[in-house]
Amino acid sequence: MDEAMVFALALEVGAAVLVTWLTWRAANGSLARNDLAGVRTRITMSSDAAWRIGHRAALRPTIISGTITAAWCLTSIGLAPLRNPVSVLVAAGVLVGGALLSIPVAHRAIRRASLES
Template identity: 80%
Template sequence: MGGAMVFALALEIGAAILVIWLTWRAANGTLPRNDLAGVRTRITMSSDDAWRIGHRAALRPTLIAGILTVLWSLASIGLAPLRNPVSVLVAAAVLLGGTLLSIPMAHRAVRQASPER
């Protein structure tokens, strides 16, 4: 079971890095609006500016959640008592929580930049 937990926690690390990278690219304009990755809501998809503004606002909570996920996963891999399914669920919950928190932050930033939205 230890090997499976290490694999699952390594997947969490990979997911966190991917989410951070995609959000960073969208915030900097190198990931255009698309139907696959990013904060894809009616508000953020309404224009290229809304996409970038929303992702700039989403970057901070995404970055914090991603870093916490990586650190927790590394600690769980390194410390045998933490190498269990609960640690994998904690890592997933932290990453998901940061992602979900980023959505209202993105919406608020877009609305503040363009009051008619």
Template identity: 50%
Template sequence: MTNAESIHGSIQRSVQGAAREFAQATTAEPSALPLAVAVVLSVVLLLAGAALLVIGWRGMKETLPRNRFAGVRTAATLRSDEAFRVGNRAAGLPTLVSGAIGVLTAVGLLGLSGPAQLIALGVGVVGLLGLTVAGGVLGTRAAATVKDKPARTLGCAGQCCGNGACGIA
């Protein structure tokens, strides 16, 4: 046996041993959460993450219409269509990232076991909620910078009686 063959065999045995140990470590440890709980949490996080992904994407692309259900809905953003558009554009990226975190956490809950499962759940939920709130704050501040359109002045509003006189006295 040559030196190269010896080294190759040694590396191959080491890799196989490491793979065997990894498989035993990941399968031997029981799940920290019961399967039913992990599935329900994963579904909730997947749905919330998907919704936040869509809202964040539409906010960034300025295609999210002013509505009562989705997006940054504060007094500053709801005062006009322009303020809503600007606020949700500013909040779009953090909202999009929070949605991605929600989806990744949902997948991680089903793929992990033991303490790693609880750590992924904690980090994922804190990340999702934290970035969503940060996006809301950012969007509210951006919407507050939008100037209001000047109010319309009271006048005849096109209903003049003629000779320069106004019918509204």
């Protein structure tokens, strides 16, 4: 059981790194609009500019949730009492929560940019 929890927590760290890296790539323009990765909503997919603006805004909450997720997982791996399914669920909740919070942040930034132009 202990090895399975370490494996699950390590997967969560990998997911946090991957989500953060993909958001960073979309924010700096090296990840184009696509159907697989990034904040893919009607608003963010409406143009290349909207894609970049939205991901630039989404980068901060993504970095925060990714960092918290990775720190929680590494702490849980290091402390035997925290190596349990609840820790894995907490990590997943933080990462998914950060992704969900980044959507309205991205939309607000796109709307603000469209009002300014």
